[in-house]
Amino acid sequence: MSLSDNADPKGASSTPHAGPAAPAKPGRARRRRALTGVLAALAVVVTVAAAGGLVWQFAAVANPQTGVFTPPEAYPPVEPAPVLASSDADAPVPDLASVLPALLDDARLNGSTSASFADALTGEVLYEQEGDTPLAPASSMKVVAAVAAFEHLGAEYRIPTTVVEGPTDDSVVLVAGGDVTLTVDGDGYYNEYARGASLTELADAVLEARGGDAPATVYLDTSVFTDNPKAEGVLTEDLVYATAPMAPIMVDGGRKDNTQKYAEHYTDPATVAVLEFAEILGADVAEGVAEEGAAEVATVYSAPLAALVDSFILTSDNLLTDAVALQTALVVEGEMTWAAMSTVHLATLESLGVATDGLVFYDGSGLSPTDRMTANAFTQVLLGAAGSQAASVFESLPVAGYSGTLRNRFDSAGDGKGVVRAKTGTLSGVSSLTGTLTTLDGRQLVFSLISNQATTGEEAVEAAMDEISTAVARCGC
Template identity: 75%
Template sequence: MSLSDNADPKGASSTPHAGPAAPAPQQGQARRRRALTWVFATLAVVVTVAAAGGLVWQISAVASPRTGTFTPPEAYPPADPAPVLAGSDAAAPLPDLESVLPDLLADSRLNGSLSASFADALTGEVLFQQEATTPLAPASSMKVVTAVAAFEHLGAEFRIPTTVVEGPTDDSVVLVAGGDPTLTVDGKGYYTDYAEGASLTDLADLVLEARGGTAPTTVYLDTSVFTDSVNATGVTMAELDTSTAPMAPIMVDGGRTDNTQKYSPHHADPAMVAAQEFADLLGATAVEAGTAEAGAAELAVVHSAPMSALADSFILTSDNLLADAVALQTALAVEGEMTWAAMSTVHLATLEGFSADPAGLVFHDGSGLSPDNRMTAKAFTQMLLGAAGSHASSVFESLPVAGYSGTLDDRFGTAEEGEGVVRAKTGTLTQPTGVISLTGTLTTANGRQVIFSLISNGHTTGESAVETAMDEITTAVSQCGC
C-alpha cells in the first residue's frame, strides 16, 4: 500500500465501487496512523544505519584510507584508566610509615632542614614526623592557611563588594574600594580562567541608571579600608613589579599592565588606574582621592566571584596578590581592619582553633612570598585535620592534583604512580633559594587517606631536585602496602 492510499480524507466515500469496500472513517484514521508510524520507523532505521555506516567509514578511512576496511585496535578492550582522586576507605589499614619514611627522607637531595609530618585523615593519628615542630619558611604552602581562614570566617559563598555612593556634590560620585583586585573592564581578563572578575562597565552602567543617565564630572576614590604598607615585611619593592603588585583595595586585572600574562609588570598605583578606568567608562572628566560621607546613599555595587572560586584561583595558580587580598579581606571581617598585623592575628587564631600548635609561627603575608614567614609541618597537618570537619573543608577541593591541575600539572613525571592520587599545594621561593614545600593529602594503595606536609629549607641541590624528591616520597607513600 502506498502512503497516498489513505492520505487524503476526501478520498473516503460511501459510494459503491469495484474492489474492497472503503473503510469507515474511524478505521481509516487508525490505518493511516499505523501506516505513518511504519514509514517513520523505517526512515529512522535507515537514517540510523546510514549515520552509523558513515561513522564506521570515517573510522575505517582513517585506519586504512586505501581500502576503507576497519582495523581493530591492537588491544581490546582497552586497559582500565588509572584512578584519579580515588575515594578513601575507612576500613583500610593504617600504613606503617615508620618502616618506610626514614629511608625515603634520607635522600641526599634533601640536604637542608626538613620538616615532615604525616597523619591519618580519619583518626588524626600521627603516622610519622621528623623535625615536625621546627619553624621553617613555608613559601606558597602558606596559601593553604589563607584559604582555610577565609573559608572558616567568610564562607565559600562570600563575595568582595565594590560600591559607588553619592558624592559631596551633585556632579560627583565616590568609588568605595572594598578590597577586590579581580575587577575587569568588561568581565574579561586574566582571572576569568578560574574566577571571573566583576565588570567596571556594569558598575558604570548601574551608576548612570541610578543618576537618570547623567554622568558625574568627578569620581572620588575612597581607599580608606586599607591602612597599611603596600608590601608585607620581607617582600621587596622589586617583587611588587614581578611576583605581586603594590597592595591596594581596588585593582583592574590584579594591577597588571598586560592582563593576559600572570607575571606581567604591575602598575605603580593600581587603585588610581582602576579609578581612572571607571571614570572613563562613566564619562567623568576628573578623578580625585576622597572619602565617602557617612550614610551616603548607595548608587550601585558589584561583587567578585565567590570565595570558592577565588581560593581555587590563588591555590591552583599560586597567585600571590590574590592570596594576600583574600587574607586581608578575612582580617577586615574578623578584626575590623585590613592590615598585615590583623591578618597575622586571624591566621594564628584560626590555627589555634583547629588545635594546631602556634609556637614559633610567624605570618607576614597570606601568600608565602615573604621569606620571613615561619610554619611547621605539624601545624599544617593539624590545621588540615581540623579543617576536614569544618566549613573550611572546601580547601581540599582547591588543591592541585598531581599530573592533572594547577601547579602540579607538570609534576610527578618521574613518579607517575602518584598522578591523580596526590593532591597538594606547592611552595617555592627563588629568593632566598633553598625553600621548597608540599602540603596536602594522598590516598594509599589500600585506600587510607593521609594528610601530610613537607618543608625543606637550606638545601643546596636545586629546586627541581628537591621537588622531584618530594614527588617520589609522596608517591611511595601512596603506593605503600605497608
C-alpha cells in the same frame, strides 16, 4: 627574584624519628565523619569534571550578586579513571617508619627538612621528622589563608565594590572594598578573574541610578586599607612580577598584561582602576573619602569566595591570596592590615587545635621568606579543616600530574599522578608540598614536607618530594 610557586619561571640535615600517636581530642569523631564526607566528595568531583567541569554558581541573596566561575584547569580530565578514588575507612594504616627514614635521607634534601604524615580519619601522627621546627613555607602558606577565609567568611561571601554619592550633585565616590579581581569589561586576566565584577557593569549601574546623568567627577576612597603596600619581608623586586603593591581595588590583579600570570604589575594599581572607571563614565578623577552615611548609588560583587580560593590555590596567585586574607582580617578584626591578618590566622589555627608556637605570618601568600610554619601545623590545620566549613579547601588542591601547579610535576614519580593532591611552594632555597594522598590499600593521609636551604636547587628538591609522597602512597607497607 623569588616567586612563591613553581608552575611558572623560578627565580643542617634533620634526623628522622617516628612521632608518637596524637592523643585523643574532643571533636575527633566529628572530624572523622566530616573528612569521610570530604573524601567522598573528592570522588564526586571527578565525575562532575568528566561531565564538562564544575561551575561555581550561587543563588542570589538580598543584594544583587555577580560572578560565575568556571576554572579551566581546576579538575582532572576524564582519563585516567582511578583519579581521586574515595578513601576506604577499613584500609590498613601504613607503617611509615619502615619507609620514610630512608626516603627522607635523600641527598637532594641537604638543607633543613621537616616532614609530617598523619592518618586523615583518626588524626594519628604516623611519622614526623622535625615536625615542630618552624621553617619558611613558601606558597603552602596559602592553605592557611584559604582555611581562615572559609572559616570566617563562608564559601558564598563576595567582596563588594561600591559607588556612593559624592560631595556635589555632579560627583560620585568609588569606595574600594578589597576586590583585586575587577575587570574593565568582563574580559580579564586569563579569564581567571573575569567571572566576577567589571567596571563597565558598575558604570552602567551608576548611570541607571542617576537617570542617565554621568557624573563629572569620580573620587577614589581607598581608606579601607591602612597599611604598608608591601608585607614585611617581601622583596621589593617581587612587587614587579610576583605580586603588586597591595591596594583595596585593582583591575586584573594589577597586571599590565592580563594574559600573563607573572606579568609586570602597576606601581599604583588603585589609581589605574579609578582612571579606567572614570574613562568609562567620561569623568575626571580626584582623591577623597566618602562622607559618613553617603547614599549608595551602585554596588557590584566579586565571584564567590569558593571560586576565589579555587583560583589562588590552583594557580598560586600571591596577590589574590593576600587580598582574600586581608578581607578576612577586615571582617573579623575590623581593619585591613597585615597585623590583623596575622591575628586572625593564628586565632583560626588555635581554634582548630593547631599548635602555634613559633609560627609567624607576615602575609597570606607565603611570598615573605620571613613567614614561619611547621609541617605538624600544616597537617593539623588540614585535619581541623575537615571538621569545619573550611573542608572545601580539599577540593581546591591541585592534583598531581593533572591540574594547577602540579600539572607538570610528578614526571619522575609517575605512580603518584592522581593519588596525591597538594599545594606546592617555592621560593629561593625553599620548597614545600602540603596536602593529602591515598595509599595503595586505600587509606587517606594528610602530609606536609618543607625544605629550607637545600643547595641542590628547587627542581631537585621538588622531584624528591614528589617521589617521597608517591612512595608513601604506593608502599603497601
